Amino acid sequence: MTTQRRVLIETMQEAKEHLDVSSLLALARKREPGIDRATVYRTIEKLKKFGLVDELDLMHMNGEKHYYEVKPKRDHVHLACLQCGQVEEFSSPLFEQLKREITEQTGFEILVTRLEVGGRCSVCRNSNKR
Amino acid sequence: MTTQRRVLIETMQEAKEHLDVSSLLALARKREPGIDRATVYRTIEKLKKFGLVDELDLMHMNGEKHYYEVKPKRDHVHLACLQCGQVEEFSSPLFEQLKREITEQTGFEILVTRLEVGGRCSVCRNSNKR
DNA sequence: ATAACTGCAAATCTTTTGCTTACAG
DNA sequence: CTGTAAGCAAAAGATTTGCAGTTAT
Numbered sequence: 205m206t207t208q209r210r211v212l213i214e215t216m217q218e219a220k221e222h223l224d225v226s227s228l229l230a231l232a233r234k235r236e237p238g239i240d241r242a243t244v245y246r247t248i249e250k251l252k253k254f255g256l257v258d259e260l261d262l263m264h265m266n267g268e269k270h271y272y273e274v275k276p277k278r279d280h281v282h283l284a285c286l287q288c289g290q291v292e293e294f295s296s297p298l299f300e301q302l303k304r305e306i307t308e309q310t311g312f313e314i315l316v317t318r319l320e321v322g323g324r325c326s327v328c329r330n331s332n333k334r
Numbered sequence: 335m336t337t338q339r340r341v342l343i344e345t346m347q348e349a350k351e352h353l354d355v356s357s358l359l360a361l362a363r364k365r366e367p368g369i370d371r372a373t374v375y376r377t378i379e380k381l382k383k384f385g386l387v388d389e390l391d392l393m394h395m396n397g398e399k400h401y402y403e404v405k406p407k408r409d410h411v412h413l414a415c416l417q418c419g420q421v422e423e424f425s426s427p428l429f430e431q432l433k434r435e436i437t438e439q440t441g442f443e444i445l446v447t448r449l450e451v452g453g454r455c456s457v458c459r460n461s462n463k464r
Numbered sequence: 465a466t467a468a469c470t471g472c473a474a475a476t477c478t479t480t481t482g483c484t485t486a487c488a489g
Numbered sequence: 490c491t492g493t494a495a496g497c498a499a500a501a502g503a504t505t506t507g508c509a510g511t512t513a514t
Contacts, residue, residue: 206469206513225503240471245504247469261391263446268398268479269503282430283442294436302411302428303451310424311456312413316393319449321433326441336488355478370496375479377494398504399478441496 212247213256222291223259243264248272257314263322265289270312279303279317285325292325341366342377343386350400352390352421378402385445393452395419409433409447415455422455 215232216223229244260271263284264265278321280295303314345362346353353361359374381387390401393414410425433444 208470214437221400238471242505243470259394260449263448264389267502281436283436285433285442286445292440294440294442295433296432296439298428298432298435302426302432305426305428306349306411306413306424306451310413310422310423311459312415312451313454314424314451315453317415317449317451318391318393319447321436321447323445324443325482329441329443331403338495368496372480372497373495397477 208232208236208239208243209247209250211239212250213245216257216274222273223267224271226269228272232312232322240258255276258316258318260318263319263320265322280317281319281321283321283323283325285328286322287324290325290327338362338366338369338373339377341369342374343381346404348385352392352403354399354401356399358402366411376443388446390448392421395452401427409449411449411451413451413453413455414457416452417454417458420455420457424440 209304211232212228215228215235219231221229223295225241225244225248226286229239229241232239236282248259252259257272258274258275260273260282262271262282265284265286266289267322278295279299281299283292283294299319303317306312307314340382341362342358343360345365349358349361350423355371355378359369359371362369363373378387378389382389384406386404388405390403390412392401392412393416394439395414395416396419408425410423411429413422417419429449434446436442437444
């Protein structure tokens with residue numbers, strides 16, 4: 205456990221929104237200026253492997269980069285509005301049930317899940333019909 | 335509708351597994367040798383926009399590339415075995431129900447969904463316990 | 465002490481773009 | 490004809506890697 209890792213983890217925990225590597229790097233540098241991009245990638249890799257962090261694509265709304273979030277207790281769906289870019293989270297017992305069903309019916313042991321939805325959020329639907 | 339597009343679409347339809355851009359390009363070139371990588375990217379972009387093709391990440395098992403499949407009538411989950419790389423598909427009324435619930439409860443209009451699961455398939459679980 | 469981690473720079477992989485020529489409708 | 494698409498080559502964006510020096514345990 206190094207200073208850099210601690211800073212990166214804290215930064216992610218305190219973040220209000222999903223961070224991509226560049227944003228995470230920028231925020232982390234406010235605390236630990238020397239920190240390098242490669243360290244961010246290597247740390248994320250580790251954290252993913254340990255199941256502490258989830259990787260998101262958010263339907264690649266802005267290029268191909270990935271976003272990261274501290275793994276939540278309860279998995280949730282990410283609803284990405286393709287119009288305004290807003291991301292909502294949604295969790296439901298139905299999702300848990302679906303996961304259970306998958307394991308029961310296929311024997312697949314689930315380690316990570318990623319359910320992303322692209323579409324139009326209610327705000328955009330109301331402001332501009334169609 | 336150009337020859338290249340026709341070839342790309344046919345190639346995807348006939349493919350038995352999920353293709354990444356390089357594989358798709360290689361297969362398409364067997365029919366239409368001159369076809370360019372950029373054309374593949376541009377065509378996929380169009381097809382995605384028209385909702386004819388879905389993009390997958392398959393949990394980034396092999397690098398950051400994307401995979402593509404002709405949009406199925408019924409959405410399905412992709413179960414990616416992190417050990418052997420096999421990808422299973424799974425569909426269930428529960429998934430449909432979950433999507434309905436999302437729309438009802440959040441007012442979000444769903445255009446695309448991507449549910450990917452990473453873990454260990456039953457074969458790998460049985461061959462090597464633990 | 466020593467194994468693991470960092471910063472730096474360069475490399476790699478994937479995707480995008482500008483431009484000119486070619487083709488479909 | 491005329492707009493859209495293709496091919497080519499170069500650029501951009503994201504991530505990975507080799508290496509030498511540093512740090513955690």
